[in-house]
Amino acid sequence: MAHGVCEMLWLKRILEELRTPMAMPMRLYCDNKAAISITHNLVQHDRTKHVEIDRYFIKEKIEVRMIAMPFVPTAIQVADILTKGLFKSNFESLVSKLGMIDIYAPT
Template sequence: MFARHGHLDVEGHTDADWAGSVTDRRSTSGYFTFVGGNLVSWRICELLWIRNLMRELGFKPKHAMQLNCDNKAAIDIAHNPVQHDRTKHVEVDRHFIKEKLEAKIIKVSFVKSEDQLADVLTKAVTGRVFHSSLSKLGIDDIYAPT
């Protein structure tokens, strides 16, 4: 159910669990995208697609889209103009994100891990955190007794 929140801001939440699987060392990543405070997708490229779609529909963005991340190192790499040797595996993505930051299309902000909504997509969380995240995502049981 979409609710009216009085704005059409585009906001994203992103999280990654690099090589977190103990069995095969695979990485997991997750993203949530909100428009006007309502969850609409869960992939990062949708941030740019939604922004372009809204422009075509006549809704011009008032400010940069908010992308929330709980990894200070990832935020620093995205903002740092110096190419580090240890980031060669993300060189193309880093330049893509840096271009969007410089154009003020995206603004990456740090959030504490306990406030990171995308954690439910990348790791096991407690029942309390899971249900709190569902509420923040606007996912409610419409059949629950009131």
């Protein structure tokens, strides 16, 4: 998530240089409720010590309302088509959202 936030900030700077208005807060969609709750809750847990700096960086950007992290269910997470094995119905739904076509389908 920290890398995603960095990329969003980079894009924001480029758009500012191009004098293109940008809606704030920028949205970083996430399908992991645990990751979202860790960024909102600064209580230290043993399992999150290795991401402490990233967590504070993301928390800071959330507090100044530069980014927002809405939850997106796994069923509609378009990136899953590239990273997971999906059932045929989910696969076909996500393929249609991406606007992909089957070039081998009969015409």
